[in-house]
Structure formats: structure tokens, C-alpha cells
Amino acid sequence: xxxxxxMQQTGNFLKRLQSGTPQRALFVGIVLTIFAVLxxxxxxREQILASPTRVMLECEPVDPRSILSGDYVILSYKISEFVGxxxxxxxxxxxxxxxxxWIYVALREQPGTKKPHTAAAFSKDPDRLRADERFADAIxxxxxxxxxxxxxxxxxxxxxxxxxxxxxxxxxxLELEYGLESYFVPQREGLWIERxxxxxxxxxxxxxxxxxxxxxLFLDGEKVVFY
Amino acid sequence: xxxxxxxxxxxxxSVFIERMASELPRLVGLGxxxxxxxxxxxxxxxxxxxxxxxxxxxxxxxxxxxNRAALQDRLLAIVICVAVLLIGLGVIxxxxxxxxxxxxxxxxxxxxxxxxxxxxxxxxxxxxWRLPLTGRGLSLLGMLGFGAAIGLISQIYHISSEPATGVxxxxxxxxxLSFVLREKAGYFLAAALLYLWNSxxxxxxxxxxxxxxxxxxxxxxxxGALFYTHERxxxxxxxxxxxxxxxxxxxxxxxxxxxxxxxxxxxxxVDEAGVAAAEQALLAAAVVFTVNVVLxxxxxRGLGLIGMRLANRSQTTPxxxxxxxDSQALALRVPAGLLRLLGWLHVLLPxxxxxWPLDFSLLGGPDTAGAGSPxxxxxxxxxxxxxxxxxxxxxxxxxxxxxxxxxxxxxxxYARGKLTFPLQPAATVIVGALxxxxxPLGIDAAQLSAGYVLLxxxxxxxxxxVLRRGSQELGRLERGLFVGFVLLTxxxxxxxxxxxxIESDQFLVAYGAGFLLFANVIYLIxxxxxxxxxxxxxxxxxxxxxxxxxxxxxxxxxxxxxVPDQQSSIWGARPIVLTxxxxxxxxxxxxxxxxxRRGGLTLPLGLSALVSGxxxxxxxxxxxxxxxAAYVVFFxxxxxxxxxxxxxxxxxxxxxxxxxxxxxxLVLLILTRYFDLAWDLLSGSALFIVTGLLLxxxxxxxxxxxxxxxxxxxxxEAGQ
Numbered sequence: 030x031x032x033x034x035x036m037q038q039t040g041n042f043l044k045r046l047q048s049g050t051p052q053r054a055l056f057v058g059i060v061l062t063i064f065a066v067l068x069x070x071x072x073x074r075e076q077i078l079a080s081p082t083r084v085m086l087e088c089e090p091v092d093p094r095s096i097l098s099g100d101y102v103i104l105s106y107k108i109s110e111f112v113g114x115x116x117x118x119x120x121x122x123x124x125x126x127x128x129x130x131w132i133y134v135a136l137r138e139q140p141g142t143k144k145p146h147t148a149a150a151f152s153k154d155p156d157r158l159r160a161d162e163r164f165a166d167a168i169x170x171x172x173x174x175x176x177x178x179x180x181x182x183x184x185x186x187x188x189x190x191x192x193x194x195x196x197x198x199x200x201x202x203l204e205l206e207y208g209l210e211s212y213f214v215p216q217r218e219g220l221w222i223e224r225x226x227x228x229x230x231x232x233x234x235x236x237x238x239x240x241x242x243x244x245x246l247f248l249d250g251e252k253v254v255f256y
Numbered sequence: 257x258x259x260x261x262x263x264x265x266x267x268x269x270s271v272f273i274e275r276m277a278s279e280l281p282r283l284v285g286l287g288x289x290x291x292x293x294x295x296x297x298x299x300x301x302x303x304x305x306x307x308x309x310x311x312x313x314x315x316x317x318x319x320x321x322x323n324r325a326a327l328q329d330r331l332l333a334i335v336i337c338v339a340v341l342l343i344g345l346g347v348i349x350x351x352x353x354x355x356x357x358x359x360x361x362x363x364x365x366x367x368x369x370x371x372x373x374x375x376x377x378x379x380x381x382x383x384x385w386r387l388p389l390t391g392r393g394l395s396l397l398g399m400l401g402f403g404a405a406i407g408l409i410s411q412i413y414h415i416s417s418e419p420a421t422g423v424x425x426x427x428x429x430x431x432x433l434s435f436v437l438r439e440k441a442g443y444f445l446a447a448a449l450l451y452l453w454n455s456x457x458x459x460x461x462x463x464x465x466x467x468x469x470x471x472x473x474x475x476x477x478x479x480g481a482l483f484y485t486h487e488r489x490x491x492x493x494x495x496x497x498x499x500x501x502x503x504x505x506x507x508x509x510x511x512x513x514x515x516x517x518x519x520x521x522x523x524x525x526v527d528e529a530g531v532a533a534a535e536q537a538l539l540a541a542a543v544v545f546t547v548n549v550v551l552x553x554x555x556x557r558g559l560g561l562i563g564m565r566l567a568n569r570s571q572t573t574p575x576x577x578x579x580x581x582d583s584q585a586l587a588l589r590v591p592a593g594l595l596r597l598l599g600w601l602h603v604l605l606p607x608x609x610x611x612w613p614l615d616f617s618l619l620g621g622p623d624t625a626g627a628g629s630p631x632x633x634x635x636x637x638x639x640x641x642x643x644x645x646x647x648x649x650x651x652x653x654x655x656x657x658x659x660x661x662x663x664x665x666x667x668x669x670y671a672r673g674k675l676t677f678p679l680q681p682a683a684t685v686i687v688g689a690l691x692x693x694x695x696p697l698g699i700d701a702a703q704l705s706a707g708y709v710l711l712x713x714x715x716x717x718x719x720x721x722v723l724r725r726g727s728q729e730l731g732r733l734e735r736g737l738f739v740g741f742v743l744l745t746x747x748x749x750x751x752x753x754x755x756x757x758i759e760s761d762q763f764l765v766a767y768g769a770g771f772l773l774f775a776n777v778i779y780l781i782x783x784x785x786x787x788x789x790x791x792x793x794x795x796x797x798x799x800x801x802x803x804x805x806x807x808x809x810x811x812x813x814x815x816x817x818x819v820p821d822q823q824s825s826i827w828g829a830r831p832i833v834l835t836x837x838x839x840x841x842x843x844x845x846x847x848x849x850x851x852x853r854r855g856g857l858t859l860p861l862g863l864s865a866l867v868s869g870x871x872x873x874x875x876x877x878x879x880x881x882x883x884x885a886a887y888v889v890f891f892x893x894x895x896x897x898x899x900x901x902x903x904x905x906x907x908x909x910x911x912x913x914x915x916x917x918x919x920x921x922l923v924l925l926i927l928t929r930y931f932d933l934a935w936d937l938l939s940g941s942a943l944f945i946v947t948g949l950l951l952x953x954x955x956x957x958x959x960x961x962x963x964x965x966x967x968x969x970x971x972x973e974a975g976q
Contacts, residue, residue: 043481043482043485044485052383052436052437053379053383055436056378056379056382056383056433056436056437057379059429059432059433059436060375060379060398060433062429062432063371063375063402063429064368064371064372066425066429067367067368067371067402067405067406067409070406070409070410070413070415071364071409071413074409074413074415078413101411129467206416208415208416209414209416210416211414211415211416212414213410213411213412213414242413242414242415243413243414
């Protein structure tokens, strides 16, 4: 292999590509692609938001350190993190979950109440959850495991005493992100919302594959409107 | 890029016509052209020059016009840059102010309208109105606007998942537009976005979650190729691409290493066998990683030398960047130098590290030798293949080692016969690195012996290459780096061993004497490399290495003159110590034999033999039976002989600098010894008075002696 010639030939190829292509047409083509990409982003969101499937999620307070110039609020949900026994209860198919894997959480309304949805089960396989009649009435939403202690298939260690198990359980965790963790607000409106997060709920539109989009934010049941 | 001919193109054309006119008679003379053809060519260009007055001026006028045009272009570029910045800021401030009162639909319409206007303006300026600079400014604004649009849509729809994807899409858009418009500023913007995107997807801020971003590899190649092929090649851009390349190589290595390390960590929790397995696994991982680092270094240096070769080959004039081709060639020099520097660091830093023990209790004696030291392991590769459980985890890292090896060897094969520099150093480093994989690590004696042998081999072979005539491609950079590395090795060994000696207390003399033997070997290697290249006997490389050895030996002898406590016998230390001493003595003996065969016994060679022989004597005979004062006398005497011999040698080689240095060393020795010994004997005030008088007398005699030495040297120089 003649390395220098190979480098020069690559360079010449790029130059030929630049000089041989119709510059104007390419410029217009790329600009149109840019608009198409932006349009696709909007279309995809609008599709989810138009879905009739909705869930209401309860927020949890978080440290206000995540505010960036006060123009967005970090949202954390009751279903964002599962620990110890909660994992054993929800992991109905005894699966191991590693970081960066997609997880589907089955959400169910609390019967007879208008309270937010709660998690009934999770699995890496949405079809298996849908096929299980125990979760026939549940709505599936998709999240990504951003931090996982990994092995859950063993279940709880029943040989341990309750306090010992509690200690071990602290090291069994699963942290999920649904793409619902940011709520953008006008400048300087973020702090007071973050202070009130314990009373917040979020209305979420759910697409057919479990994709989600934030619709509205509620504080004490009242919709927050900025314009 | 644009149809209008710029003044710089006219200038180049006029220079070409002038050069053509002067070249034509020569080409006719060489028989390459008929006179009639030459006349027709000359007539053609004369006609063209007559049609275009800008081409017919003399070169001075053309240059002035060119300068004026360049100045105007630059001013215009600055104005447009400021305009783009102001507009960008204004737009951001405007949106900040009214954002709250706009509905999402209005916001989206505004974004699209604004972006459309910018791109339409860029298109008009570039392709219709012949305003290239304004067009470039607007297209850059459009590239920035694309990112802003992605951010604003994410904001409107509260999209928080996969923010890195947004940056990736933005970067690809910037890449595409910059490629079509050949916009260098766009390439830099794309590079910044590439860094941002890569940091995001690889989780650099959390090493436990680190991922390998394989897409970085083709994108780095693309970025490098774009900076390389640009009509104004950018050294900064190429250096940035090199940085990305290195980042890609390391993030893949580290991401493949981490699972293995984490698994090794899990072994610790099992039992004692688990701890041994974990140590073995961690050691294996560390060795494979080190081998990868060294091989990457060989590749980097090889690419740097090829880059330098490419620059030299493309350059048409010897010095200045007179033609665009020369500018393009010169732009390769900086990245080529960076590659070579990085290559050196990759090879030499691991090399200097493997000459240190894994634990610092080598001289702790047989009783403590077992505590905390790793178990006996076979070579890393045999260990990995003997334990199939470990193989899946580290297999990819080994595959990467094979890849680096293949690239390194391919570069060597390519370089054979094409580049003028010798290939032995790189070949030695590759072989040495591969030996590490099968060397029985974990046994300190084997690890350290191998480390020292490799260090001496690489130093020797590299020095021969650096000094060799005809290896101009290695240049000043490599010579400087070589000297820097020798000095670093000497100083780090001197201070490191002294520190270990002070820590161990009763082995201070042993560590110090060990350093004297080590420095002697370095000195002999430098001498022998010099002897193989007689034409470079006075080279600065040799001179600086010698000075480094002399300086560190002086300080070590000086430090050994202050031995405070009773010393233990070297025979009570661990076998590794004796192995290393034997290795250093054997290496020195071989080098003495080679040097004496070439040039006989010289004074410096005799002095080095004396110092190392005395060091061996101190090592062998030292022990609890000798009082500390004996060492003081012994090493002070040796230091006196050392400085005295340097003085004699300075006269022989007629070096005033060496004479002055030796005298300064002598003064320092006498003064400190005097204070050390006499403080207890005299009261404070009497000591100062007597010292002052003694200094006056001593200074008088020393100055007379120095004057005589300098006169002798000057008369010798005058006689030559």
C-alpha cells in the first residue's frame, strides 16, 4: 500500500466531488433537508400529542440545582426510580436490566380515584406485557434504563433477615428516563415551580409504541399556563 | 468557488506568465520544446495579458494590488463577522423578550421564516449577487440558526430524551453545508459540535458509564480529510483532527477495558483465591493497555514522519511559502510535529514506568517480601488463555492490540526504502511491547530486568538513529525529545532511588550505589552510540546527555556523603536487587569491551569505571560492620576524585565551561563538608569568623588556579 498516494487520492476524490457536483443544487438540497428534519421533529411530536391515550404522572421534588438559567424545570416522577422490593414486585418476568436498555412500564389508574397513574409492572418485552391478561387494562410507556444495578432475575435473597435484606436492597436500583424530564418555562419562572414540585402532576400523551410527550403541567390540579 | 476572478487569481496568473517567459528558453534548450512552440506559447500569453490589463503589470505593482485587495478582503470579513454576531445576538435578545407572549404556533412560524430568510439571503449573495463574503457570513448564520431551531423546537415540545441526537443532526447539517460551500469556519463549528456530541454519548463525566462511540472514527477521518483538502489547508484543523483520532482510539480501549476491570473488582469479594485472580486480571489488563499505548505511539510517530515527508515532497521552493502549493505543504509541518511528539510520549513514558517495581518494599528483606506483593503469574497472554472466563472480556482489547500491531507493521513496511530515517527504533519498540505480553510478569526480577533491558536497547538504538548522518527527517524535534527523555530518566531515577533509600533508611547506600551503576550504563550507551557515529562526536545530543549524567552522579555522591545511620548489607536484600545489580554490571562490562575495542581507554571512560567500581565496592563491602563515618569519607573522597578528574579533562578538551562547573562543584563540596564537620567543634561566632578568613584565603588560591586553567585552555585553543 502506498500510504502517501492513498492519502492524496482520498484528497483528490474529495476535491473532485466538490468541483464535480452542482454547488447550487446541493446547497438548495441541503437547506431543504434541514427544513425537512425540523419538520419531521415537529410532526413526530404532534403525532404523539394527538394520541387519545393519556396518563397522569405524579412528580417528585428534586434539588433545584438542575435549573439552567431558570428556563426549564427538571421533572422527576414516582416511576423514575425503583429500588429493592419494588423491583421484585414490578419485574414480573424476572428479567435482568442493564444500563441503556429500553424498558416498558405498564401504568394503571388507581381504581375508583382520579389519582395519577402508578406502575404495575415493567419488562423489556412490550408484547409479552400486552399479551399478559393481568395488564390488559394497563398503558405501556417506554423508558430507558440510565442507571441500573443490573441483575434482578435472582429475586430477593430470602435467606437474609429483614434488616439485612433492606441493606442489600439499597444496592438494587433501576433508574429510568422517559424523555419527559424537562419542562421548559419562560425565564425566571422555573424556581417557584421547582419549589412546588411535590404538588405537581404532568399530563402525558402516549403513542402506540409507548413514546411519550409532555402535554401539560398541573400544580394542585390546576393547569400551569404561561401565555 | 465563484465565477468572478478575484485579484489574487489575477496575481497568481501574472506571476505564472512572468515565470513562463523566463522558463521557455530553458525548456527549448533542454529539447523539451521546439522554438516555434515556445514562440506560440509566449504569443498566447502576451495576447491574454494585453486583453486583461491587470495581468500585464509588473510583479511589484501586482503585489501592491494584491496587498490592497487582501487588506480590503480582511476588513470586509471583519465587518461581516461583527454583523453576523450582532444579528445573532439581536435575534436571541428579541426572542427572549417576546418569547413569553408567543403561542407555540407563532414561535414555529417565526423560526421557519427567519431561517428561510437567512438561507435565501446566503443563496442570493453566493450565487447571484457576487457577494461571497456576505454570503459566507449568512450561511454561517444559517448553520448556527439550524442549531437554534432544533433547540427551540425541543423547548416548545419539552423534548428531553436523547439531547445528543439533536447535536448530531445539527453537526451533520453543518458538515454538509460546509462541504458544499468549502467553508473552513463551518468545519471548525462542526468540530466543536463533534466534541460536544461525543462527550454526551460517551459519558466522559462518569467513567463507570463510559461508552465507546464508534461513529467518532469515520467522522474524524471525514473532518481530517476536509481540513486536509481545503484550498487553504489548516494546521489547527489538522491538529484538532489528530486530537479526535486519539480520543477515538482511547475511548474504544477504555470502554473495552472497563468491563474487565469491573469484573476483576467483583473477584475481590469472593475469597483469597478471588483476590489473587483479581490481581492477575488487573495486571493483565494494565499490561495489555500499556502495550496498546506503546503501539499507538509507534503509529503516531510513523504518521508524523510520513506527514513531514509529504510536506517536504510537496514543497517547491526550499524555504519560504512563495506559492500556494508551498503554503499547503508547510501547513502539514505543525500537525506532523504534533504526531511525532505524541508518538514519543506514548512510547517513552510507559517505557520509563516499567523500570520501577510494583511495590516499594524491594529491599525489605526476605521476611517482608511476601507481604502485599503479587503472586507469581505466568505471562499475561498465557494467563488469559488459561482462564477461558477472562477471555470474552479482554478479547476485544487483544483484538485492538492486534489491529494496532498490524497498522504499525504496515507503516514500517511502507516506510522501508521510502523514508530516509532508520526503522530499527520503531521495530525495537514493537518487539519489546509484544514481549511484555508473554514475559512472566508479577515476578519482580523478571519484570524489572525486562524493563531495564528494553530501556537500554531502545535508548541505544534510538540514539544511534538520532545521531546517524542522513537522518535529517528526524530533525531537531526528535533530538530535543531524546535529550529530554534521557535527562528525565536520569533525574527521575536519581530522585526516585534517593527517596526510596531515605524511606528504607538502612539501604540508602545500596540505592545510591545502584543509581551510580545505572547512570554509568546510560553514559556508556551514549558514548558507544557516539563512537558508532564519529562525525557527530561533538553533537549537542551527546554533550547534553553527558552533562546530565555528570550532574546527577555529582548530586548522588554528594548525598551519599551524608549517610546518617548504620547500613544493612546488600546480601540481606531480596534476590531481585542482586539480579538488577548483576544486570547493570554485565551491561556495563559489555559496553566497556565494545568501547575499548573501538577507541582504547580514555580518561572519561576510566573515571566512569572508577566511580562504578567504587559503587560496587560499597555495595559488596557495606553492611552493619561499617560505621556511618566510613561512608562519609568514602563518598567524599570519591566525589573529590570525580571533580578532580573533570578538571583535568576540561583542560584536555579545552572546555572553560566544564572547568568552571567542576570548580563550582568543588567549592560547594568543601564548603558543605566544612560546615558539616566543623559546626560541632567551634562555637557559632568563632565558626563564622574562621570561615570568612578561610574563604578569603581559599578564594584567592582557587581564583589563581582557575585563571591558570583558563589561560592554559585559551593557549591550547590558540595553538589549534
